[in-house]
Amino acid sequence: MTKTILPRRQFLQGCSAAIAAMAGAKLTNIAFARQDNPSDTLVVVFLRGGWDALNVVAPIEGDDRGFYEKARPDIRIQNLLRLNDQFGMHPAMSPLYDLYQAGRVGVVHAVGLNVDTRSHFDAQEYIELGTPGSKNTASGWITRHLQASGISSILPVLSTSGMPTSLLNFVPTVSLSTPEEFSLWDNGLRDSHINALRQMYAGESLLHRAGARTLDALDIVSPLSGGYEPSNGAYYNNDEFGIQLKTVAQMIKLDAGLRVATVDFGGWDTHEYQNSGDGGYMADLLNSLASGLANFYLDLDSGYTDKLSVVVVSEFGRRLVQNESYGTDHGHGSVMFTLGGSVNGGQVFGNWPGLHNDQLYDRADLAVTTDYRQVLGELLSKRGNNADIESVFPGFSGSYNPLGIFR
Secondary structure (H helix, E strand, O other), X not given: OOOOOOOHHHHHHHHHHHHHHHOOOOOEXXXXXXXXXXOOEEEEEEEOOOOOHHHHEEEOOHHHHHHHHHHOOOOOOOOOEEOOOOEEEOHHHHHHHHHHHOOOEEEEEEEEOXXXXXXXXXXXXXXXXXXXXXXXXXXXXXXXXXXXXXOOOOOOOOOOOOOOHHHOOOOOOEXXXXXXXXXXXXXXXXXXXXXXXXXXXXXXXXXXXXXXXXXXXXXXXXXXXXXXXXXXXXXXXXXXXXXXXXXXXXXXXXOOOEEEEEEEEOOOOOOOOOOEOOEOHHHHHHHHHHHHHHXXXXXXXXXXXXXXXXXXXXXXXXXXXXXXXXXXXXXXXXXXXXXXXXXXXXXXXXXXXXXXXXXXXXXXXXXXXXXXXXXXXXXXXXXXXXXXXXXXXXXXXXXXXXXXXXX
């Protein structure tokens, strides 16, 4: 019987190519758990750049509408989609409006960090570490959640490229943008080569166990590389955000116990020419966001949405007053969106501080009245099967007060 031997050079080339593919585009990071886990799949969408909360959800009438229009004579949004008697949503987000009215989308306004920073890097670090004001934390908030809730992981870390700080020091994580990129088969490794790799990683060291878990992950994901047809007529845009959401949907439908997925969407640093009327650059971003999320929900609305919880967060908002370049500069208070079958949607949550000069933070920004950890803490305790808020957000549990966003 002839024994197949995998040459060292071919092995290195094949694995290097596979790892490079998996580390490709700013990715979606995924952690799997036991199939019988009762918690939701949590999808955390981070909008990098600090989106303009006051043009995403703007005051629709009253004194605050007057302050808003005076501060933004060239970039104010006119044809808002009415959320309630106080606020309206940017019309470019219309794909989510029906879900809001159906009680599947919730909005949290005047939310954000309880520390003063207008640095993208610092604000993103504080939010993803879960320790505002301190960047010395050794792990991310999602890492601590997964550790505290007893994850039995299948997929290991395959690349640190694009790994968000929220998953810092969580080893069993895989990075990929599409299942096609997570395939050794496409890199010329046949069954005999896979068997050889299995033999090589048959030991008990950390390296051997990581290699074995990687091959297990390949077994799970490889069947998805043959194409995907979304359910219910859903259609994903062929942009980075849509591609990532489609990948997450496929992973959820594997029924392999997906617990957490993180998705990045950049480009929200709108210092110049933010919009033209109700259209323009930011409107295009908002439409891509809303369309992606609406089709993601539609795709999964076949038995999966009751165990799906999506949260959309950005590092901060923008200044109330437009700048000389018809844009907005780094601010403070922001807005968060939630989506899922267990969201008490159709509501705007939070304590609105107002837009009068005396009500603004530093007389310039929307004030923060809801700590972002209130939203994430409620997400974890009610939908993530983890009531240990203190272990996830050290020092915050005494201030935790659920807003009623999730059932």
